[in-house]
Amino acid sequence: MVEKGRGFQIFGHILMGTLLICALAPFILLIMSSLTDEQTLITNGYSFFPAKFSTYAYDYLLRKSGSVLRGYGISVVVTTIGTVCNLLITTLYAYPLSRKELPGRNIFAFYLFFTMLFSGGLVPSYLMWTQTFHIRNTIFALLIPNLLMSAFNVIMMRTYFTANIPDAVVEAARVDGANEFKILFRIVLPMALPIIATISLLVGLAYWNDWMNGLYYVNDDKMFSIQVLLMNIQRDLDQLRQQAQQGGNVNTADLPSTSVRMALTVMGVLPIMIIYPFMQKYFVKGIAIGAVKG
Amino acid sequence: MKKFRKTMKRFWPLYLMFIPGAVFLFINSYIPMFGIQIAFRQYNARDGIYGSPWCGLSNFEFLFRTKDAFVMVRNTLLYNMVFIVLGTVLAVAVAIILNEIRNKKAKQLYQTVILIPFLISMVIVSYLAFAFLSSNNGYINNSLLKALGREPIDWYNSPKYWPFILVVINIWKGLGYNMILYYATICGIDGTLYEAAVVDGATRWQRICHVTLPGLKSTIIILTLMALGGIFRSDFGLFYQVPQNSGPLISVTQTIDTYVYRGLMQTNNIGMSSAAGVYQSVVGFILVVSANLAVRKFDSDSSLF
Numbered sequence: 001m002v003e004k005g006r007g008f009q010i011f012g013h014i015l016m017g018t019l020l021i022c023a024l025a026p027f028i029l030l031i032m033s034s035l036t037d038e039q040t041l042i043t044n045g046y047s048f049f050p051a052k053f054s055t056y057a058y059d060y061l062l063r064k065s066g067s068v069l070r071g072y073g074i075s076v077v078v079t080t081i082g083t084v085c086n087l088l089i090t091t092l093y094a095y096p097l098s099r100k101e102l103p104g105r106n107i108f109a110f111y112l113f114f115t116m117l118f119s120g121g122l123v124p125s126y127l128m129w130t131q132t133f134h135i136r137n138t139i140f141a142l143l144i145p146n147l148l149m150s151a152f153n154v155i156m157m158r159t160y161f162t163a164n165i166p167d168a169v170v171e172a173a174r175v176d177g178a179n180e181f182k183i184l185f186r187i188v189l190p191m192a193l194p195i196i197a198t199i200s201l202l203v204g205l206a207y208w209n210d211w212m213n214g215l216y217y218v219n220d221d222k223m224f225s226i227q228v229l230l231m232n233i234q235r236d237l238d239q240l241r242q243q244a245q246q247g248g249n250v251n252t253a254d255l256p257s258t259s260v261r262m263a264l265t266v267m268g269v270l271p272i273m274i275i276y277p278f279m280q281k282y283f284v285k286g287i288a289i290g291a292v293k294g
Numbered sequence: 295m296k297k298f299r300k301t302m303k304r305f306w307p308l309y310l311m312f313i314p315g316a317v318f319l320f321i322n323s324y325i326p327m328f329g330i331q332i333a334f335r336q337y338n339a340r341d342g343i344y345g346s347p348w349c350g351l352s353n354f355e356f357l358f359r360t361k362d363a364f365v366m367v368r369n370t371l372l373y374n375m376v377f378i379v380l381g382t383v384l385a386v387a388v389a390i391i392l393n394e395i396r397n398k399k400a401k402q403l404y405q406t407v408i409l410i411p412f413l414i415s416m417v418i419v420s421y422l423a424f425a426f427l428s429s430n431n432g433y434i435n436n437s438l439l440k441a442l443g444r445e446p447i448d449w450y451n452s453p454k455y456w457p458f459i460l461v462v463i464n465i466w467k468g469l470g471y472n473m474i475l476y477y478a479t480i481c482g483i484d485g486t487l488y489e490a491a492v493v494d495g496a497t498r499w500q501r502i503c504h505v506t507l508p509g510l511k512s513t514i515i516i517l518t519l520m521a522l523g524g525i526f527r528s529d530f531g532l533f534y535q536v537p538q539n540s541g542p543l544i545s546v547t548q549t550i551d552t553y554v555y556r557g558l559m560q561t562n563n564i565g566m567s568s569a570a571g572v573y574q575s576v577v578g579f580i581l582v583v584s585a586n587l588a589v590r591k592f593d594s595d596s597s598l599f
Binding site: 005008009012013015016017019020022023024026027029030033041042044045046047048088089090092093095096099102103108111112115116117118119120121122123124125126127128131133144145146148149151154179180181184205209210211212216227230231234235237238241242258261262265268269272273276277280283284287288 | 301305307308309311312314315316318319321322323324325326327328329330332333342343388391392394395396397400403404405406407408409410411413414415416417418420421422423424425426428430431432433435436437450466469470471474475478498530531535538539540541551554555558559564567568571572574575578579582583586
């Protein structure tokens with residue numbers, strides 16, 4: 001029995017170890033190629049063990065490329081402002097939904113749920129944002145559409161409030177004469193820090209990773225976040241490749257070289273990789289809560 | 295009226311709290327819902343969504359007369375079905391094996407690392423895929439195929455490989471997430487059931503089959519039903535950004551979402567694009583509602599309504 005158990009443990013570790021390598025390998029290839037000498041990259045291709053190392057790509061990004069620093073700045077600003085606003089709106093909607101004695105709360109709950117069931121789709125949204133609200137090439141384009149509030153997170157937070165904030169606590173505060181805003185911000189929120197942390201991480205990740213709003217609403221390179229910048233570089237390359245296939249003259253001089261593109265990609269995932277190990281617990285918790293209560 | 299005033303006097307701050315969210319939902323979700331009428335109009339920019347002349351169902355007629363309509367619906371449905379079946383089987387298997395591993399630190403490490411691909415954007419994924427698949431200097435052509443003495447493959451112009459590539463990428467990115475969903479459920483299974491099984495002399499395999507899998511059954515059913523509710527939607531990034539919008543691949547990468555985007559932004563065919571969007575919204579709505587009704591029948595705590 002013991003022998004058999006050990007055999008299974010070894011099998012389990014081999015299998016999970018393989019998955020671990022599969023999950024990490026692309027990132028290692030990415031980091032290695034960002035550190036490869038450009039000429040070596042052209043002749044030998046992407047490699048886990050480059051023949052010649054070089055930090056040229058990172059020097060180039062730090063020294064010459066203002067657009068990268070700018071993109072970083074925009075990503076940081078959008079992620080910070082977006083996460084704070086989103087959390088505020090989400091909390092303000094979730095809290096009254098958790099108050100059982102509030103008349104008509106089911107109407108507000110349905111108003112929220114229905115947006116998860118039916119959507120107008122891209123075409124009407126696009127026309128509304130660009131023609132009615134004129135958000136093209138403004139910071140609002142990266143902040144507002146689809147990202148400012150997620151019905152899913154509101155439900156998650158409401159469920160947490162319902163399960164973890166005893167009615168008696170709220171009632172006692174009310175009897176003591178605290179107004180509803182004071183009750184929410186002074187009493188309820190301090191009791192809800194784990195869910196606040198979890199939702200902030202999920203929202204922050206969504207903002208940092210977003211490139212679709214950039215694809216739809218931004219074409220001015222002064223407003224490119226780091227993800228939108230990466231997306232646009234690839235798009236330019238696609239167009240060049242198509243021109244080349246049609247036998248046209250191709251000028252790649254204006255585009256960043258392969259190793260620089262890889263270094264840029266590394267920069268795009270770096271903040272996530274730095275923060276993730278410390279916050280892993282909250283990510284896992286967030287995903288697990290989402291499963292139990294969609 | 296008196297009652298209303300009394301209610302407002304007591305609860306107005308709580309109603310006030312709904313306002314920012316309600317306004318956002320109204321603009322972001324409800325106005326576009328009214329905007330779907332564009333699919334029934336002959337759109338022109340001068341008259342806008344609400345002023346262009348009506349044209350009945352002609353946009354839909356044009357759409358369904360093209361071959362595109364069949365291809366995009368087929369691709370959306372088939373990819374989703376493969377993602378659901380393979381994704382669930384692998385995630386459940388990995389969650390069970392992870393649960394059987396005794397070393398706590400190793401367990402934690404595996405769980406942490408396997409979730410990493412879930413955290414990055416599809417744009418980054420497309421760069422990672424390009425590092426492997428680039429025809430000139432990609433890892434597969436330059437290192438693997440060369441070492442095997444095989445001819446390089448022009449990946450971005452060869453549609454036959456892409457169903458496989460897209461499935462692999464989808465599994466790679468989503469496995470950690472799906473596994474955590476099931477692993478969390480396994481952790482919630484009553485430990486005394488395992489103790490009883492051990493006392494009864496159950497082998498590992500018997501414990502998995504008679505305790506773990508039955509414990510996972512309801513989570514598997516609920517998540518699968520929810521996924522079936524979303525079977526008419528696709529991840530735009532996976533089907534547009536990862537294949538790098540490559541023309542020769544369209545027959546195997548076109549989904550409803552990429553068609554709507556291309557119609558709107560590239561071929562400037564707003565009529566057919568909005569018709570495809572409405573088709574997706576309506577069928578999607580029916581599917582999501584049915585899925586939730588099915589979930590509610592099965593376990594009323596897990597459904598949305």
